[in-house]
Each structure stands twice: as structure tokens, then as C-alpha cells.
Amino acid sequence: MTARIIDGKLLAAQIREQVSSDVQALKAMNRSVRLAAILVGSSPAARVYADNQARTFAQAGVEYELHELADQITQAELDAVLATLAKDPGVTGIMVHLPLPPHINTQQTQYHIDILKDVEGVNPANIGNVLYGHPIIAPCTALAAVALIDTTGVPLQGAEVTVVGASRIAGRPAALLLTERGATVTVCHIHTRDLVRHTQRADILVVAVGKPGLIQPRHVSPGAVVIDIGINRVTATDATGKSATKTVGDVDFQAVSETASWITPVPGGVGPVTVAMLLKNTVRAARLVHGLDQPF
């Protein structure tokens, strides 16, 4: 069979359209939607990323402020910035760009992001609320993976799902959301003895490792749904010696397309939907901050 492609760009566009409309509705009620992003230290790459993000928020009508903090900032100073933003009634969303410098504790920093303004869903309390089955704001990548599965119409309740990759940012939160939806979830990782055995019995395979070509047809049950969270930059050199860099996932897309029933491409799959979920979470945070939604 040849897999149908799950169109992440299309889903992202639909979500973003809804977000723009929701932001306009909030503005019409004189409720602000304003994101504060924190960038510690200045690498050119992080700066480019932050600029792109500013544009994304602007397109959705979200006000955006970038706080550029010195590389030498102390943990206490950073926590204090987050406390100030938590209290600022004009700020409805907060995010902290990673990675942080080595002397800063990421987990402690994320704990100091106000849980109602935590648009990335990375405060440990928001992770715990996902486990408790009543998320306030859930992590964007996990939300994207679930939303992409939902577009296929394949039911999650009772489905066998194998998540490959136990990262704190993607694999583990996705496993929590999928369990909450009634799937039987197995989380595989570097210590898993027999990866193929676990991936082969999956109705739905979610991959978040960061290793190009990791998932081959032998890993995939005929007719499975394959969600590729991996984003890898690879450089290939052709016969003429010319090299080109491209973005690929963890799944061998061409080969696995012959086995799967549905598959997300990279780029154009999980990536754009994750960005759209960040925007959707930004609306959710604003509604929570303005008391239009209740957290519990």
C-alpha cells in the first residue's frame, strides 16, 4: 500500500486561522494577548529563531516582547524576572528559549513560569496536570502528535501505540496524553532490548529520537499510522561532489510510505502543527489569565 500523507501544513493553517479569530475576539473584549519570550545569552542561531517566532506571533495578532538577558545572569535573577512577568497583568504568556547556559537549572527555571501563562506547557505542574488527566496547558509537541493522529480518524481508545524516544520534551508527555486518550502505550528508548518487536505491534507509531533513518519498513506493521517528531538536518553529497543540506525526520519516509497507512512528512508534519499549538496555547493562557477559562 502507499500511505496517505498527514498534512501538517493544512492542519496548522486551520489551527492558526482559529487562533487569529480567537485573538481578535479577545481584543474586541479589550483583553490583551501578549507573549513575553526570554532569551538568555546571545547565539546568532537563537536570535534568528526568536526573530522568526516574533513574526509568527505578529501574524496571529499576538503582541510580543523579547527579553534578552545576559549570559551571566544568575538563577536568582532569572527567577526574579519570571516572578515579575507572572505578576504583570499586561503579560498573558511566558516562554523561555532553550538551551539555557550551563549554570542555569532548566527545571527550576521552568517551575518559575506562571502555570497559567506557561504557553509551552513545560512547568512541571503542567506536566503533572497532564498525568492527572486534566491539563491546564499541555506541551505543544505532544499536542501536535495527538492532533495529527486525530485527523486520520483512527481511534486512539484501545489502540496499541509505541512511542520511540523517552525525551522530557516530546516522548514522555506524548505518552501521557495518549494514555489519557485510552491508548495502550509503550515507551521505548536507548535501553530497549528489542525495538522492532515493540514497533511492529503498534497500530500507531510515534517517533521522537533525533536519528535520521532510524525507522525502516521492518519496524512498521502494515497499515500503521506513523507520526515522525524527529527533525534532523542532514548533508548529502551527490555524484558530482555537490553537497546539499536538507531536513529529514527519524523515519525513512519513502520506504515506510509503502507500509504505513498514514504518515507525517518532515518537513510539513509535526513541525508546523507544534508552532500552531504554541499559538493555540497562547490563546488558552490569555483566556486563563483573563478569567475566561478556569484552570481546574
Place this chain on the structure above:
Amino acid sequence: MTARIIDGKLLAAQIREQVSSDVQALKAMNRSVRLAAILVGSSPAARVYADNQARTFAQAGVEYELHELADQITQAELDAVLATLAKDPGVTGIMVHLPLPPHINTQQTQYHIDILKDVEGVNPANIGNVLYGHPIIAPCTALAAVALIDTTGVPLQGAEVTVVGASRIAGRPAALLLTERGATVTVCHIHTRDLVRHTQRADILVVAVGKPGLIQPRHVSPGAVVIDIGINRVTATDATGKSATKTVGDVDFQAVSETASWITPVPGGVGPVTVAMLLKNTVRAARLVHGLDQPF
């Protein structure tokens, strides 16, 4: 084969001995160890449980205060009590007895337990910190399950673990801790299509459902380790018409003992170790509150 019994009473006694010694050491440094327990509404059963618990803490040298609150207390009032206890420098541990009355939101209440004083590890932030791989205080039942496995010497890294039961209090937190230890974990529950298939491939089977006799020999791979978290009261009537009530787990202990390599009994397995972990967490909380341990 006949399974060796994992002696929860013995492990619990060892942990409690260490706890008593740790509490004495803290007292010798003039650092208090004082638990505040909250009981909302008054059922005779809850009252008996609270009294038993008071005795357990007293035996370990932990000071104990019970706050009995009226059934009609509002959410805001309860949250305020928790905020007062969070600020009270004389209180180093806080726990809230469940169940709470229907008009009280359990998740919101648990979120208001100070994370450093949260001896049961139920604040969603403490759950999230387990997922992030750096627990501050982890849930007692999950800690007990892992500690009992560790006594067998069977390595968790790379082990196939099936957790039966996706409860918020036991199954899901246990799955997080086991994943963090390098096990390949599958969480099964009411929607799982083929339970036997999942339990049969487990090196380690952790069961937390609350259904007597759920796990039979056909569920268990020869030589597996079986951890039974279930606690059920069952009444049996004998041939003479005399009925007796006893406590059993979710596993058919006699029958499964012929298949497993190690098995926890009920009573005398997970139960006493869970109580011991509550005491151990109480010491941990006191050390955090007094600044002797660092949360991050």
C-alpha cells in the same frame, strides 16, 4: 518453580529504622520534623485511618497535628489553610486525606500543597518533576513498587515492564519512575485489547487495578517478578456458612507463585513499604524545608 516472596514488612522495617535515625539526627540539630494532616469532613473510617497514621508518625519520632475541617469548607478556605501551612516554619510536611467532598477539586487542592512539604508527592509539580527525571518528592506507592523490585536484584535497565492499571495515584507515577530507571514500560488499562499478550512478555509485572484475582498464571511469564499494588477486602463464606473477611491483592497469589520468580504478598508487600516511603518522604521534606537538601 515456586516464587520467592518479596518481604515488604522486612523492607519497611529497614526503611523505618533509617527514618527514625534520620529524625533523631534532625532533632539533635534542633530541626523540627512536623507533619500537618488535613481531614475534611468526618467519616468514622477516615478518622480511624487518621488515628492509625498519627501512631505511625509518633513511632518514628515525627510530630503530628491533625486539622479536622468541616465538610462544608469552601475550596478557597481549604486553599487558604494550605497556604498558611506552607508559610508556617514549624510545619515541615503536609498531607491531605482523600477522598475530599464532591464540591472540592482534588487536583486544585493538591496543587496548593507546598512542593517542598508535599510528603505524598501528589502536587502536580512533583509529578512533573518525576517525568523530568529529577524528583523532589515522588509518590509513595510508586516509590514502594520500585524499591521492592530493587530488593530482588533484577535489573530495571532494559527490563520489559508491564504496568496494569493507569491510575493517577499508582500506575501512571510508577510507569514514570520505571521509565526513568531505563525499563521499557507499557501501561495497560480498561481499554487494553489484549491484556495477556502484554503481561506475558513482562520481565516485571506491576499490577494496580483493585480487582481480586485479576492476574492468573496465564498472565505471567515463567520467572517474572510480580509486584501487586492492589488492596482489596473480600468476604468468603465457608462450607459451614461462616463468613470471613480478608485482604487480598489483584494477583492470585497461590497460583501465580508457581510461575513467578519473585512475588509480593498482600498483605505484607507494597502496603507496609508505601507507609515507610511516606515516612521517608517526611524526612526528605523536613530536610528540604530546613535547607539541608536542595530541591533542584
